[in-house]
Amino acid sequence: MLIRRAREADGLTQAQLARRLGITQPSVARIEAAGDEVSIATLKRALNATGRGLELRAVKQTPGYDESLLRANLELTPAQRVRVFENFYADARVLAAAGARARAAA
Known part of the structure; x- marks a missing residue:
């Protein structure tokens, strides 16, 4: 191309x-x-x-995730990580239900 x-x-x-x-x-x-x-x-x-040149260079890529968040999660015990996940899941269900209600009302 x-x-x-x-x-x-x-x-x-x-x-x-x-x-x-x-x-x-x-x-x-x-x-x-x-x-x-x-x-x-x-x-x-x-x-x-075609009168053009080609330039190649290596650039450092940034990770696709928040390293500070990863480090913080790794400092938690497995039981604490499960609790964090359960809380996140409960919040996601509340948000999904609110979205469903809003769509039904529209």
Whole structure:
């Protein structure tokens, strides 16, 4: 998709990009259809042929959860964790019932 977007942004046909790369038009079609299966070298070469470069960088990902909440829960005993879950479940049931009543009244 990235290669096709770059090619189209430059107003190039697959045949024109193929000539720049020294390959056939069907090869360009296969590369564009491959999507994320294209090697970095092929991606870089194709983007360079459209006057673009490829930059890769590693970035630290943030976890998808609250680490402080996880730590706090791990400090609880198993029995305390069960009580916290039971309270949460009871609150969720109350909320669900309130939602059902509101929908019925609407």
